[in-house]
Amino acid sequence: MAKHSKRYSELLKSYDKNNVYSLEEAVKLVKNLSTAKFDETIELSIKTGIDPKKNEQQIRNTISLPNGTGKKVKVLVFAVGPEAEEAKEAGADYVGGEELAEKIAKEGFLDFDVAIASPDTMRFVGKLGRILGPRGLMPSPKSGTVTKDIKDAVVSFKAGRVEVRNDKTGNLHLPVGKKSFSDEKLNENVSSALQQIAALRPQGVKGRFIQKAVIAPTMGPGVKIDFSGFEN
Template sequence: MAKRGKKYLEIAKLVETGKLYEVKEALELVTKTRTAKFVETVEVALRLGVDPRHADQQVRGTVVLPHGTGKTVKVLAITQGDNVQKALDAGADYAGAEDYIEKIQKGWFDFDVVIATPDMMPKLGKLGRILGTKGLMPNPKSGTVTPDVATAVSEFKKGKLAFRVDKLGSIHVPIGKADFPAEKIAENFDAFMQEIQRLKPAASKGQYLKTVAVSLTMGPGIKMDTVLVAKHLEA
């Protein structure tokens, strides 16, 4: 186990061992656990009561955070014809077809999101393994395969978040920066968690929200009381 620095250990004392925090208290506490010299990201980690091995228990979707993630997202649009200029006008960092597909095949990854128009998906098939292992393969369920490339580009540049449960039933996403006002972090958290609740699979039995924790990039995890989280979202 890596040794923790003196500053981290001091900050960690702010988080009570074994305590399950209510939502407001946890979100206010997380910004006080800064240990890095850079502006850390506020992250939410969930474990859900689903079995991702079954197609009817997959939890996958997108949500537009009211205040964005605070991160500048580089968007690549794989498209052709008039859509290339539409994507660029909407804020895409890169837009094109075969030229970018070839660049990716050669190891280029200077982007965070790939958006594709449906007509380009057959050509993108050859990148399935390359993009799939990095979670970057466009998919209609994540809003990254669409004929309306301009709207998709604009939404992701403004803070649209794509997420997907992993094989352990976990989801890990950013919901802002440590220098965000507390109310903005809270509104982003609520928007994300409301979407998680909405996507609860009918096949999921028992407790859906197994664990919910919030932390900064380099800070200690702050676990929330899942019963209180559920009540908070219902309010």
């Protein structure tokens, strides 16, 4: 078991970590637990009832947060010709074709948060699976990152669209804002995220889909949320 810092241990003493709080209470509490000297990201973690070993129960999709994540998202786009120009006009940070794929493969270039690809570039982008896959950066039609509508994808991810993807244990982790957000904005983001994630329930899941929901700051402990008001 990892040894916590003195600051973290003191924070744990300041509230009942086993209690389940209303969303409004949880947001106020988690902001009080954000005591680092930078604007901490607030992350939502969800324990789901999926069987991560079954392909048909895998979750990989995107949701849009009404108030964004508070983070400047670096978007890389694999596109050529008119679609490349479209990507640049939409505000993509990096745009290119095979030369950009080579930069990733040969130089280990990974200074981006989202990779989007036009369908015609997947013939060479597909070869980057071993590099981008483990980092959650591989473009996929399921997550809306392999698309002909490059402009919409770039604008959406820049504005606060985030990927929802289960880990090996079937859990989900995603940013829902910053400590500097108002309580109202954080409430809206978390509520919207829970509603959209509930709608992603795979058909084969038995019992409850969302089993536990926790919000936590980057450097602090988590607070359990009462999610009983959300479709499950």
